[in-house]
Amino acid sequence: xxxxxxxxxxxxxxxxxxxxxxxxxxxxxxxxxxxxxxxxxxxxxxxxxxxxxxxxxxxxxxxxxxxxxxxxxxxxxxxxxxxxxxxxxxxxxxxxxxxxxxxxxxxxxxxxxxxxxxxxxxxxxxxxxxxxxxxxxxxxxxxxxxxxxxxxxxxxxxxxxxxxxxxxxxxxxxxxxxxxxxxxxxxxxxxxxxxxxxxxxxxxxxxxxxxxxxxxxxxxxxxxxxxxxxxxxxxxxxxxxxxxxxxxxxxxxxxxxxxxxxxxxxxxxxxxxxxxxxxxxxxxxxxxxxxxxxxxxxxxxxxxxxxxxxxxxxxxxxxxxxxxxxxxxxxxxxxxxxxxxxxxxxxxxxxxx
Ligand code: PLP
Ligand code: COI
Numbered sequence: 228x229x230x231x232x233x234x235x236x237x238x239x240x241x242x243x244x245x246x247x248x249x250x251x252x253x254x255x256x257x258x259x260x261x262x263x264x265x266x267x268x269x270x271x272x273x274x275x276x277x278x279x280x281x282x283x284x285x286x287x288x289x290x291x292x293x294x295x296x297x298x299x300x301x302x303x304x305x306x307x308x309x310x311x312x313x314x315x316x317x318x319x320x321x322x323x324x325x326x327x328x329x330x331x332x333x334x335x336x337x338x339x340x341x342x343x344x345x346x347x348x349x350x351x352x353x354x355x356x357x358x359x360x361x362x363x364x365x366x367x368x369x370x371x372x373x374x375x376x377x378x379x380x381x382x383x384x385x386x387x388x389x390x391x392x393x394x395x396x397x398x399x400x401x402x403x404x405x406x407x408x409x410x411x412x413x414x415x416x417x418x419x420x421x422x423x424x425x426x427x428x429x430x431x432x433x434x435x436x437x438x439x440x441x442x443x444x445x446x447x448x449x450x451x452x453x454x455x456x457x458x459x460x461x462x463x464x465x466x467x468x469x470x471x472x473x474x475x476x477x478x479x480x481x482x483x484x485x486x487x488x489x490x491x492x493x494x495x496x497x498x499x500x501x502x503x504x505x506x507x508x509x510x511x512x513x514x515x516x517x518x519x520x521x522x523x524x525x526x527x528x529x530x531x532x533x534x535x536x537x538x539x540x541x542x543x544x545x546x547x548x549x550x551x552x553x554x555x556x557x558x559x560x561x562x563x564x565x566x567x568x569x570x571x572x573x574x575x576x577x578x579x580x
Contacts, residue, residue: 228271228336230258230343235275244353247391249528250361254348258340258385262330262366268383271340273347276386282371286378292368293423294323297527298484299359300345300387300580302352303568308360310578311566313341315484320364323420328377329366337364344385345580356567357392361528393529398559400535400549401524403458404436405507406444407540411456411479413449418456418479426460433459441538443524447507448479454504461524461532462486465510466554468518475502485525485562491574492561498554507539514544521552530566531559 235255242252253276260271286292298316300308317338321331332340341362345352352360364385368378409432412418417425432444443459455474457463462483464473471493476482493500513519514537522534535549546552564570565577 228339230340231270231272232347233272233274237275241351241353242389244355244358244389244391247353247358247389249390249393250363250388252388254351254360254387254389256344256347258344258383260340260383262381262383264379268330268332268336271336273344279382279384281369284371284373286368286370289373290368290375291422291424291427292327292329292378292381293365294320294327294329294367295363295365295421295423296320296323297421298341298362299390299527299566300352300362301359301566301568302354305568307568308345308349308352308580309566309568310341310345310580312484312488312576313338313578315487316364317341319421319482319484320366323422324366326417326420327422329368330378330381332366332383340364340385342580344387348387349580351387351389353389353391355392356569357394357563359390359566361388361390363387393532398529398531398533398551398555400533400546400551401442402440402536402538403443403445403534404439404441405537405539406432406436406446407452408432409444410449410452411446414478416449416479419476419482421481429460439538445537448477453506453508455507455510456480458524458532458534461526461529463522463524463534464489465505465513465519466521466552467513468520469499471498471500471554472505473500473502474505477504483526485527485530488562488574488576489525489531489558492558493554495574496557510537511539511544514546519544519546521555522546523552523555523558525558530562531555 324331446456448454524532533551
């Protein structure tokens with residue numbers, strides 16, 4: 228793949244590391260390539276970061292033909308930079324593309340794009356533990372016509388944002404509300420794909436929860452409103468009676484890479500992990516009997532996020548006295564340890580650049 232690079236003539240300052248939020252500032256460049264039916268992907272290029280121009284009838288603006296990924300470049304203690312399981316993101320992006328009738332990208336090409344881009348923007352990978360360069364690859368359909376069909380032309384882009392530690396002062400347990408009105412997705416729908424529309428449709432419930440003082444919602448399945456699916460934009464796990472339970476991947480749940488990694492770490496530590504249907508009744512009964520020992524969300528942005536309180540209807544339950552649990556903390560320490568290169572990567576997950 229020959230990537231044409233046009234460097235900016237006005238390089239920006241790396242923002243102060245203690246002031247980085249999440250996804251607010253961007254690096255100096257962006258990667259773009261175009262897709263045309265018959266011709267395939269073409270004109271891979273890195274150009275100065277800036278606005279893009281779209282035809283007003285562009286498919287993405289009307290029918291939401293968009294998919295994305297989220298992964299991070301981490302600064303190791305020795306100064307080097309590494310990615311965490313990038314092939315998992317690359318494969319998931321292609322699965323999302325297949326679902327949304329958008330063009331897939333050959334795995335090796337995508338890896339080369341990530342590697343070339345991160346190397347070019349290396350100075351934007353922050354150095355403090357917990358900070359990273361968040362990478363956001365995305366593809367959108369841009370046929371210049373209003374017909375509804377699989378797109379004939381698309382654009383792939385990669386942008387990057389130096390981001391702060393998700394938690395400023397350690398990981399604090401959050402308050403979560405079980406959502407019984409809206410659903411995130413349905414089986415047969417797009418839940419397993421990382422497509423923009425899933426997120427637009429989920430913000431209403433998130434906003435309503437925020438007004439009531441909760442950080443996020445716990446989603447129930449869209450068919451029976453019975454089985455637990457995810458928490459906000461994260462996968463969710465519970466420790467009940469010594470066993471770890473996480474919703475099985477039914478098609479409406481995003482197959483998280485952090486979820487997969489948590490399961491592998493937990494199994495290596497000797498925990499029994501059960502991926503199965505887990506009903507809200509079962510959760511409430513575990514809360515009431517005191518058998519629910521820990522609950523946490525997991526995803527790339529936050530790594531793990533302990534749940535300290537859970538509300539269902541007009542009842543509110545405390546989990547583990549509102550404090551982070553032992554397993555949640557252990558997972559956080561091991562995953563962040565591997566990601567930032569502080570502990571041995573015995574799973575062979577990191578990809579050094
Ligand atoms: N669930 C949803 C809906 C997400 O958007 C994400 C974030 O990417 C996750 C789960 C966690 O996935 P991962 O661990 O791959 O970041
Ligand atoms: C995650 O990384 O856990 C996310 O949910 C990413 C989000 C910004 C879409």
